Amino acid sequence: MIRAGRLPYVQTMSDLADALGKKLTTLRNQKPYAAEGHPAPISSPDARNQLWDAEQTKAFYAGEPIPELPQVDDDEDLLDRHEAAQALGIEPVTWNTYKKDPALVAGMVLVPAGPKGTEHWPRRLVTAYKDSRPGRGAGGGRREGSGDMIPRDQILPRIAELLDADPAVTVETVSDTLGITKFPTAQNGLATLRGRRIADLVEQQPGLDLKDAALQLGYPAITHRAAVTHAERELHARGAQPYLQHTADALAAAGIAQQAQVEIRQLDGDALATAVILNPDQPAAAVVWDSRFGWRTSTSRRHPIGKDTDTPPEGEGIRYLGSGLQPNPDELLAALHDGRMGTKRPHPKP
Structure with a gap:
C-alpha cells in the first residue's frame, strides 16, 4: 500500500x-x-x-x-x-x-x-x-410476489459474496438469502458475475477455452451456456475499452471534459455504448459512442445514452461525428469544435 x-x-x-x-x-x-x-x-x-x-x-x-x-x-x-x-x-x-x-x-x-x-x-x-x-443475509428472505428487497446497486456485490463462498451457488439460494427475485434478478446476476470471472481467467491464461475456464472455476455444467455468453460479451467490451479510454483522455486533455474512467454499457445483442460527459461550457452535454453507429452528441447529461433501440437516435442537438466507428480523437475534437461538421445520421457501415 x-x-x-x-x-x-x-x-x-x-x-x-x-x-x-x-x-x-x-x-x-x-x-x-x-x-x-x-x-x-x-x-x-x-x-x-x-x-x-x-x-x-x-x-x-x-x-x-x-x-x-x-x-x-x-x-x-x-x-x-x-x-x-x-x-x-x-x-x-x-x-x-x-x-x-x-x-x-x-x-x-x-x-x-x-x-x-x-x-x-x-x-x-x-x-x-x-x-x-448490511450484514450477510440482510433482507431476511423474499416474500412471495414481492420485489427485490435490497437496493439495486448492492445486488451484484452481494451475489458476488455468495459466489466467492460457493462457485456452485444456485439461483434459489441467492434469491432466498438476499431477498431478490429468482428470475431475472438472481439468474442474471449470477450469469453476469460468472461471465466476468471467466473473462478474468481467460485474460490471465491466454488460449484457455471459455468452457474450460468455467470448469476451472467450479461452475456447474448447467450454468456454462449463460456464463460463457456473458464472458464473450465481457471480453468484447474489454476489447473496446483501450480505444474508448484513449479518446476520453484526449477530450479531457483538450479541456472539454473531466478526466474519468470510461464505463462501457452492454446493450442488447453484442452492441456496446459509453458516454463522456462534457464540461458545462460545451455546446453538447455529452458525446456517446455506440458500437453500431459511432460517436454522436447528446443533449442529456443525466441519461446521455438513452434507451437502447436498433435505430440510431436523431433529432435536435444530435450530430454524428467523425468517419467510421472509431475515428481518431483529433477528428472527433475537430468535429466537436466546428458545428458545421457532422451529420444528422450515422455514416453507412463500410
Missing part, C-alpha cells in the same frame, strides 16, 4: 529505470530489484504493476541506510484492489463490482496519474463502504 503522505515518493518500474540510467527492458532483464536487501515493493504482492518508495531505493543504491516507512494504518493510506478486497474480506474480483459505488468512483486515485495508472482508494473510503454495507 501507499502509506499516507508517501504518494509523491511513489516510483514505478519505469521511474526506477530512469533513476538508474537504464532502459526499461534492461532493468526487467537484469532485475536489480530482486537483489538481497533491496527495498520491497510497496504495491501488494499480487499487483500487476510493481511500485516502490523512491527514498528507499535511492538510499539502497547509494549504499545508505534505508529509511523505514510508517507502519501504523492511517485513513489516508492508499489501497490497491487486492488490499481493498482484503480489508473487506472478499476476493479481488468481487471488489471489481464494489468499486463502482459512487463514493469509491469519486475517490479513486490513479498511481501514477493518467490512464496507465493503477487504481487506489483511500483507506477511509474503503472503511466507510465496509461500514455502510
Whole structure:
C-alpha cells in the first residue's frame, strides 16, 4: 500500500529505470530489484504493476541506510484492489463490482496519474463502504410476489459474496438469502458475475477455452451456456475499452471534459455504448459512442445514452461525428469544435 503522505515518493518500474540510467527492458532483464536487501515493493504482492518508495531505493543504491516507512494504518493510506478486497474480506474480483459505488468512483486515485495508472482508494473510503454495507443475509428472505428487497446497486456485490463462498451457488439460494427475485434478478446476476470471472481467467491464461475456464472455476455444467455468453460479451467490451479510454483522455486533455474512467454499457445483442460527459461550457452535454453507429452528441447529461433501440437516435442537438466507428480523437475534437461538421445520421457501415 501507499502509506499516507508517501504518494509523491511513489516510483514505478519505469521511474526506477530512469533513476538508474537504464532502459526499461534492461532493468526487467537484469532485475536489480530482486537483489538481497533491496527495498520491497510497496504495491501488494499480487499487483500487476510493481511500485516502490523512491527514498528507499535511492538510499539502497547509494549504499545508505534505508529509511523505514510508517507502519501504523492511517485513513489516508492508499489501497490497491487486492488490499481493498482484503480489508473487506472478499476476493479481488468481487471488489471489481464494489468499486463502482459512487463514493469509491469519486475517490479513486490513479498511481501514477493518467490512464496507465493503477487504481487506489483511500483507506477511509474503503472503511466507510465496509461500514455502510448490511450484514450477510440482510433482507431476511423474499416474500412471495414481492420485489427485490435490497437496493439495486448492492445486488451484484452481494451475489458476488455468495459466489466467492460457493462457485456452485444456485439461483434459489441467492434469491432466498438476499431477498431478490429468482428470475431475472438472481439468474442474471449470477450469469453476469460468472461471465466476468471467466473473462478474468481467460485474460490471465491466454488460449484457455471459455468452457474450460468455467470448469476451472467450479461452475456447474448447467450454468456454462449463460456464463460463457456473458464472458464473450465481457471480453468484447474489454476489447473496446483501450480505444474508448484513449479518446476520453484526449477530450479531457483538450479541456472539454473531466478526466474519468470510461464505463462501457452492454446493450442488447453484442452492441456496446459509453458516454463522456462534457464540461458545462460545451455546446453538447455529452458525446456517446455506440458500437453500431459511432460517436454522436447528446443533449442529456443525466441519461446521455438513452434507451437502447436498433435505430440510431436523431433529432435536435444530435450530430454524428467523425468517419467510421472509431475515428481518431483529433477528428472527433475537430468535429466537436466546428458545428458545421457532422451529420444528422450515422455514416453507412463500410
